[in-house]
Amino acid sequence: MTIPADLFEAACAARANAHSRYSGFRVGAAIRLASGEVFGGCNVENASYGATICAERGAIMSAVAACGAIEIAEVLVLSEANPPWPPCGMCRQVIAEFAAPECVVWCVNDSGEGSKRPFAEFFPQSFDASAL
Ligand SMILES: [Zn+2]
Structure with a gap:
């Protein structure tokens, strides 16, 4: 398992800006679009x-x-946790809104530990209003 370096670096850069004054846990994430573009994010607490x-x-x-x-x-979640944290339920629902059928999720930490699983395993029955 080779963690995608560009996603890891984007998550790391975003995590440096985390606003985590309440939990103390800094989290970074990066997504790769089907087009190839990469976007990073960090937790912003309130x-x-x-x-x-x-x-x-x-x-x-x-x-x-x-x-x-x-x-x-692809989605990569970078935490300081061991084992690395997966996306929370709310994030899984939001990922489901935009996930390609073959979307995969990497859960990694700074020690290089991690896993890669199909998103469909994380969230097999998302809410889908179009299915109503
Ligand atoms: Zn979340």
Whole structure:
């Protein structure tokens, strides 16, 4: 398993700007679009905890703001946790909105530990209003 260096570096750079004054946990994320473009994000916490935005959603919002319609091919989540943290439930739902069918998720930490799994394994039954 070779962690994609460009995604790791983008997540690392974004994580350096994390606003994590309440949890103390700095998280970075990076996504690769089907077009090949890479976007990073970091957690941005808020005194009103529900207003906190995770790194993964931050990366996705940046990509949508820059590109409009997007399709996500890869997601990398970089945490200080051991084992590395996966995306939370809310982020999984947001990833599902834009994930390519073959989208994969990397969960890694600074020690280079990590895993790679198909996104479909993380979130097999996302809410999909179009299926109603
Ligand atoms: Zn999240």
